[in-house]
Amino acid sequence: MFTGLIEGIGKISGLRRTHNEMRVTITPLFDTADCQLGDSVSVNGACLTVTEMREGALSMDVSGETLSRTTLGLLRLGDDVNLERALRLTDRLGGHLVSGHVDGIGKILKKEQTHQSWTIRIGIEETISRYTINKGSIAVDGISLTINACEKDFFEVNIIPQTGMITTLLTKKIGDPVNIETDLIGKYVEKLFSKGGGGQEERKTSGIDLETLAKHGFDK
DSSP states (O other), X not given: OBOSOOOEEEEEEEEEEETTEEEEEXXXXXXXXXXXXXXXXXXXXXXXXXXXXXTTEXXXXXXXXXXHHSSGGGOOTTOEEEEEEOOOTTSOOOSOOBOSOOOEEEEEEEEEEETTEEEEEEEXXXXXXXXXXTTOEEEETTEEEEEEEEETTEEEEEEOHHHHHHSSGGGOOTTOEEEEEEOHHHHHHHHHXXXXXXXXXXXXXXXXXXXXXHHTTOOO
């Protein structure tokens, strides 16, 4: 589990692709001396496990499933990535609860500077936008952000100078893809209130009615 508060930047120092999987080696540009084998690290919002440590670099294996759902397969040597180590139970939760399980890929549609901040519009599919709400939380490449506006095919976020300095987001160009993880709460609520809490196809045709509310303790 993560908070979406990026600790620092890492540089891709090694890539090895095998069939539909990949091993990525990252050299963090900040102190990670207490990192251990088996630790979870968010890499551009995707939760990966440290499988090797050598000379300050961290190596992690990326499964085919992760490659199919994220932008990690587009990484090249020398690229910068956002890094965050897993949340400790004693840490402050300054962002929001982020699982590191990416829901899909968005595309940057607009970047507009206003004074020292930036407004970024990101295009998304309706399978993602169903979980976005105005002033709700969202993770973009692992960064915890607040949604300022949203429609069925995009949302907008504001990037303050501090976030711009310590993440890769402002280096992205129009058309660049980014990893998107929506807030966990909305997904759990949807499943809870779908009839029977069934699978994806059932949820598509289910809704909240008086019978469902009564079943979950909401009386008239």
